[in-house]
Amino acid sequence: DTEVTQTPKHLVMGMTNKKSLKCEQHMGHRAMYWYKQKAKKPPELIFVYSYEKLSINESVPSRFSPECPNSSLLNLHLHALQPEDSALYLCASSQESTSTEAFFGQGTRLTVV
């Protein structure tokens, strides 16, 4: 199983809503990542978890709150988002945080209205 599974595939939320994005992998990987991709731009790294601890936070606003409940799961909690936060949110995982190959999920297309 080399899959990274993300749910939901699409999400539309209002600026006052609270929602969560979920990511799951069963490859035994100890590093998991959140990326944000705007249209016609490359994916940008926003969070890195290594052994369930947050190790990189790329200056992301507090309205994005990551959580790693266990080694297989990664959540991204969203609250009071802005329309400019609309993007494709990609989850990825790798064997270790120093590994250079990562496996990506299909992404959640988020629209903030």
Add this chain to the structure above:
Amino acid sequence: DQQVKQNSPSLSVQEGRISILNCDYTNSMFDYFLWYKKYPAEGPTFLISISSIKDKNEDGRFTVFLNKSAKHLSLHIVPSQPGDSAVYFCAASGGAQKLVFGQGTRLTINP
């Protein structure tokens, strides 16, 4: 500061011919390079990689070439097939956790 650059936003190639996608980088600390392929509405999927100690890596129809002195790498696809039509991202890593991606090149294979 764009550390990884793919200067061609798009490329169109006849089916059966060779596709060559190019990537330049500026950070000499990068020591591992990857190519990802992305279809619409899907996440990038890993395609092929190369370590800085090599200058060529081949996997089936895909070959990546690395020219360290020129800080340039290229992905060759031969023969090109319609299913290869996608956006291709070059990415680089310097041993830290972060992958730096290029802007992507949209490859279209024409029948």
